[in-house]
Amino acid sequence: MIKIKNSSALLLSTALLAGTTLFNSSEVNAEFGDIVINNYSDKAGMRPVIFPHWFHRIRFRCKICHSDLGFEFKAGGNKINMLKIISGKYCGACHNGKIAWSVENCNLCHSAKAGTPTQVHKNTLQTLVRDKKQN
Amino acid sequence: MNTKINIILFLILCHLSPVIAIENPNRFNRLFTPEVTNPPLEEDGIHDPANGGIVTLQQPESAFKKLDKATSGNHVNWVKALESEKISPRFDLNDPTMKPMALDLNIVREVKGSMPNVIYPHKQHTLWLDCSNCHPAIFIPQKGANQISMAEIIMGQKCGVCHGRVAFGVTECLRCHSDKNKEDFEKTNLAQESNE
Numbered sequence: 001m002i003k004i005k006n007s008s009a010l011l012l013s014t015a016l017l018a019g020t021t022l023f024n025s026s027e028v029n030a031e032f033g034d035i036v037i038n039n040y041s042d043k044a045g046m047r048p049v050i051f052p053h054w055f056h057r058i059r060f061r062c063k064i065c066h067s068d069l070g071f072e073f074k075a076g077g078n079k080i081n082m083l084k085i086i087s088g089k090y091c092g093a094c095h096n097g098k099i100a101w102s103v104e105n106c107n108l109c110h111s112a113k114a115g116t117p118t119q120v121h122k123n124t125l126q127t128l129v130r131d132k133k134q135n
Numbered sequence: 136m137n138t139k140i141n142i143i144l145f146l147i148l149c150h151l152s153p154v155i156a157i158e159n160p161n162r163f164n165r166l167f168t169p170e171v172t173n174p175p176l177e178e179d180g181i182h183d184p185a186n187g188g189i190v191t192l193q194q195p196e197s198a199f200k201k202l203d204k205a206t207s208g209n210h211v212n213w214v215k216a217l218e219s220e221k222i223s224p225r226f227d228l229n230d231p232t233m234k235p236m237a238l239d240l241n242i243v244r245e246v247k248g249s250m251p252n253v254i255y256p257h258k259q260h261t262l263w264l265d266c267s268n269c270h271p272a273i274f275i276p277q278k279g280a281n282q283i284s285m286a287e288i289i290m291g292q293k294c295g296v297c298h299g300r301v302a303f304g305v306t307e308c309l310r311c312h313s314d315k316n317k318e319d320f321e322k323t324n325l326a327q328e329s330n331e
Contacts, residue, residue, distance in 0.1 A: 028180035029169050031195050032208040033301040036181060047183055053301045054209050055193060057263075061224045061235065062297075067265035068228060073296045093228065107188030112181050121181065122208070124289050124299035127167055 030121040035075045038118045041110060048112040060094075069093050076118035166306045172210050173199055207306050214259050237261045243314065244283070252314035 033053035041048040056065070065071045069090060072078055078090060085092035085103055094100040101108065119126065173195045177184040195209070202222065203215035216222045227233035238261045244253040260269075270276045273296055281293070288295035289305060299305055 029171060029174050030179040030181045031173065032304075034179075034181065047186060050181060052195075054195060054198065054211070057213065057224060057301070058198060058222045059224050060228070061226050062263045062301075063235075063265040063268065064225065064228050066268050073268075099228065105188065105191075107186050108191055111183060111186050111188055111192070113183045116181050120300045123291065124295065124304050125291065127304075128289070 028121070032122040034121040036112050036116045036119055036121070037076055037080065038112070038116060039076050039079065040081060041112075042115060047107070047110040047114060048116050048118075049109045050112045051109075075120045166207050168207070205303060205307070208303050213302070217262060235262050238266075246312065250308070251312040253311050254313050255311075 031052060031054050035051040035053065036048050037051060038048035066073060070078075071090065080090045082103065084090055085095065088096060091109070092103070095109075096102055171178075175194055175196070176182045176192055177189055182189055199209065199211050203212040203219065204210055205212040217224070225231050225233075226235045238257040240257040242255040242257070244255060246252055273293060274281050283293045285305065287293045288298060291300065294311075298311075303310060
């Protein structure tokens with residue numbers, strides 16, 4: 001009888017611990033302007049893409065992507081898929097092994113936790129409506 | 136029985152620790168600045184720490200170390216970083232020597248409330264952007280043709296397409312509301328704040 005009680009307590013503690021870990025990992029403190037793109041990734045079994053604006057703006061001015069390459073000012077609004085990238089459109093204009101590393105490095109872009117929704121991190125609205133857990 | 140007590144103790148400890156680490160409820164934090172700014176990627180809550188590729192990616196803190204500071208966003212003053220040539224981002228994809236054609240034209244926008252007027256500097260914007268990024272889709276290039284409100288900006292329209300998403304947000308009021316009466320405004324409204 002004691003044995004059964006112990007194992008159920010162990011199970012309970014494991015479940016609670018897992019719950020605590022999940023709770024902690026839900027605290028988001030990503031860089032301002034980090035874009036998560038999850039139009040197709042989750043469905044395809046890939047990690048969603050993280051586009052760090054800060055990294056790119058150190059090296060390229062806004063105009064290159066948002067004027068020359070045709071990126072809309074909207075997270076997830078460009079319907080980017082790997083076919084377009086391999087054809088040299090969108091990310092593929094640089095990520096071709098010439099200007100920047102090429103598409104074989106899947107996990108450098110596809111680096112978000114599964115299920116992370118498409119969004120611009122720390123945008124004004126998100127800051128206003130976020131709850132304390134995300135602070 | 137001993138194991139049972141141990142497990143119960145373990146459980147209590149596990150759930151007490153967040154209670155012990157309670158934050159100061161009276162912390163002055165007008166800008167909602169998080170306790171930790173520019174955290175490492177594996178702790179930012181969106182990167183998957185189980186992804187092996189994460190070690191290849193640059194850490195924000197190392198990139199920002201030498202750049203001018205700001206009070207919000209990435210905690211980097213990107214305009215100053217560019218002016219001081221601490222960063223020299225390309226203006227053309229293939230030609231690293233190409234220089235932007237800056238348009239040095241300030242637009243003064245009178246505001247209805249008690250805030251200083253907005254001075255919009257084309258110069259700082261054209262160093263980053265192309266005219267076609269804003270005109271005519273976001274702003275009609277004609278005096279008086281664009282009604283702008285803070286509500287729209289907060290909702291991500293007009294200036295808010297960039298400001299509050301990738302460019303400094305609405306908490307840095309005086310970077311836009313920067314007309315001459317700024318000094319009076321600072322004296323009357325901000326002196327109190329700095330004393331806190």
